[in-house]
Amino acid sequence: MLHIKTVIIEDEPAIRKELEWLVSQEKTLKLEAIATSVANALQIIKNTKPDLVLMDIQLADGTAFDILSQLEEPDFHIIFITAFNHFAIKAIKYGALDYLLKPIDNEEFSLAIQKLNKIEQSDYRHQINVLKEYGSTKSVDMNSNICITSLDCLQMIRLNEIVYLSGDGSYTQIHLENNKKVTASKPLKYYEELLPDDYFIRTHQSYIVNKNFIDKYMRIGVLVMKDLSEIPVATRRKDFILEQLSPLK
Missing domain, CATH: 2.40.50.1020 (LytTr DNA-binding domain)
Known part of the structure; x- marks a missing residue:
């Protein structure tokens, strides 16, 4: 069985432990590493080349957007973890990317993992680009793109x-x-x-x-x-x- 190489980026010990447990319950996931800061995350992503990153939005030394802005072509899937921030969620929705609210629900986590196989890599890069565009400007105008999840495609x-x-x-x-x-x-x-x-x-x-x-x-x-x-x-x-x-x- 091919395993999805997974990295956790989370600075709250309790949430980090919960994510570790959730990953261990998914047969398709294999935990490669854990990062607790923006700087640490960038190095770990470079070293492990993950397929999936479970990424907290707000870290002690920055945000998920700071990580993404320093990656030229992210080639991994992302599931964001957040206690809810209106701007962050809006930016994620513009890219039609997945997110989970703290505390994390087991069933919602499993459903998010199941979606991974339905997303083409090229579509996912488009999603990330929309997120980076919206996340960097913190505003939106009528020339902005939005990623629509339709019945059979993005x-x-x-x-x-x-x-x-x-x-x-x-x-x-x-x-x-x-x-x-x-x-x-x-x-x-x-x-x-x-x-x-x-x-x-x-x-x-x-x-x-x-x-x-x-x-x-x-x-x-x-x-x-x-x-x-x-x-x-x-x-x-x-x-x-x-x-x-x-x-x-």
Whole structure:
């Protein structure tokens, strides 16, 4: 059996011990080394050439982003470990990368490991590049990329290509320019929290629109987009939408 060479980067002794135990319970994983700092992690990654790194986001001497910024072409999978930091989680979601919240749930850990075999290495490099881009700027503009987890692949999309999003239960239809469409395996609320609210607004429980693609607001409670799509505006959100689109009043 081929083993996945695994490195742990964690400076909290209790969490480190828990991760060691979780790795020992997965037959496909083989623990190669443990790092407790940014400097130590860089050296260990260079020496061990791991397949998987379990990486704490916040370390005593820096962050996971400091480690990634010093690696030109990371060729290993990453599962981030965090006690929850809004910015860090948002950056990770932009790259559609996996993360686990402390304390770590055994079942969630196993599910994260199972996902590894479904990700192509080339796709993973794209994910890391998105994370490094967003993690280094701490801001996002409409030229930024987002990695969409669709039903059968990972797809890179630029934010300024998105016309609107529509919710379909636990899935989201992402409608792009030129009548292209991507089905994402995440609910609409996931994207509401992720997309920059300077550009994207929720008009209805089932719709989020890109303000740059709005053509006009109809008094009957409908937004007409530049691709001629008609998006409903919920009655309770009418005043908010008009405020956001004050030039269109």
